[in-house]
Amino acid sequence: MGALLPIAVGGIFIFSGMSIMRNKLRQLRLFETKTYSEYIKLNPQQIRNGRVACNRCQSSDVRTKALMNKTYHREHYCGQCGATLYYSPEGV
Numbered sequence: 217m218g219a220l221l222p223i224a225v226g227g228i229f230i231f232s233g234m235s236i237m238r239n240k241l242r243q244l245r246l247f248e249t250k251t252y253s254e255y256i257k258l259n260p261q262q263i264r265n266g267r268v269a270c271n272r273c274q275s276s277d278v279r280t281k282a283l284m285n286k287t288y289h290r291e292h293y294c295g296q297c298g299a300t301l302y303y304s305p306e307g308v
């Protein structure tokens with residue numbers, strides 16, 4: 217019993233470490249693929265008078281929110297339905 221505990225604890229550590237890594241990678245891929253240029257390429261009809269509109273509810277109420285967790289990215293989302301439209305790096 218005493219020998220199993222460190223193994224169990226180590227296993228939990230490795231497992232949670234791996235899932236954090238996996239989430240980070242998925243997030244990075246999202247930032248690379250869900251960009252402004254990609255959004256307007258996929259939704260060229262959503263640009264009206266130089267403004268971006270939501271591809272779900274057509275609202276032009278697009279808001280920006282800074283993502284925490286040292287991601288250095290901003291999320292651009294619809295203020296009407298909450299859909300994430302694209303991401304952009306901070307400080308650009």
Ligand SMILES: [Zn+2]
Nearest residue numbers: 270273294297
């Ligand atoms: Zn919307």
